[in-house]
Amino acid sequence: MTLQQKTIQRYRQLYPNLPLREISARTGIQITRVFRLFNGKIMKVGELEAFEKAINAKIAENPSFEKLTSVVEQASTILTNEELAKVAEYIARKVSARTFGRFYIKPNYESAIIA
Amino acid sequence: MKGLSSLERIILEGIGKGVLVYEEIQKQTGLNENVCYNILQALIIRGLVKTDGIKYRISESLSPLIIEEINGKEAKEAEYLELMEAVVEQQEDRVFRLQKIAMDSRDEKIFVAMLSNLESFLADAHKKAHASVSVKDRKVVFWGMGNVDKIITQIVTGK
Incomplete structure (x- = not known):
């Protein structure tokens, strides 16, 4: 998966089912350009940064995420490989359970809603 | 994620040795429609469940590798922890006790015998x-x- 695809997928995970008009308003990217980007048009650096900024803003809404990333950094230096694997498995299970509860298993940015 | 999630396991237990339509699986498991559908699709993709479009059944010839992946020690332990955590975190009708008990060797033997009786009772009930x-x-x-x-020691050293 390219960086562009990963970024768009991450964006759609954090902002699910957002109309194109809303995405355009949040990123400052023109609506038709957003449609083209979601359908494979190559992203400019400024556009990537706009999506990254929106992603980081969403993540910052959840203070526990900062705690998690900080603890994971500590864990990587203290825990054994097996213990890290167990922690990763635990998180993966939580994610899997939440994912099953969503309407789509995989985010589908090809079906962008045009408001 | 290794092994099965408890949700996937519930679906497989719901189907069991039978051949069920979607509504029967939902009724057996009590899962919300979205969740049930998503998990079934995931199990089909993994090759654990087969469907003719209407009825679902557990795949018959699973490789030893897949069986080890879903029923192996590590997979089962992860599921046990998932279920136990859910029991501990229940908000309503919670039935859970954990205590550190001082026990002499005689009482320990009596307690182990009680657990053995409990296990027999539960096996019969099931x-x-x-x-x-x-x-x-x-x-x-x-x-x-x-x-x-x-x-x-286990907590401190991980061994």
Whole structure:
């Protein structure tokens, strides 16, 4: 998966089912350009940064995420490989359970809603 | 994620040895429509469940590698922890006790014998009600015992 695809997928995970008009308003990217980007048009650096900024803003809404990333950094230096694997498995299970509860298993940015 | 999630396991237990339509699986498991559908699709993609479009059944010839992946020690332990955590975190109708008990060797033997009786009782209860009680209405029961010193060592060293 390219960086562009990963970024768009991450964006759609954090902002699910957002109309194109809303995405355009949040990123400052023109609506038709957003449609083209979601359908494979190559992203400019400024556009990537706009999506990254929106992603980081969403993540910052959840203070526990900062705690998690900080603890994971500590864990990587203290825990054994097996213990890290167990922690990763635990998180993966939580994610899997939440994912099953969503309407789509995989985010589908090809079906962008045009408001 | 390794192994099965408890949700996937519930679906497989709901299907069991039968061949069920979607509505029957939903009724057995009590899962929300979205969740049930998503999990079934995931199990089909993994090759654990087969469907003719209407009925679902567990795949017959699973490779030893897949069986080890879903029923192996690590996979099962992860599921146990998932279920136990859910029991501990229940908000309503929670039935859970954990205590550090001082026990002499005689009382320990009596307690172990009681656990053995409990296990027989539960096995009989399950055998009796297995066909009539749906998966969603069954009870998750667990018990265990360990020495404080060994548990603390486990926590500190991971071994």
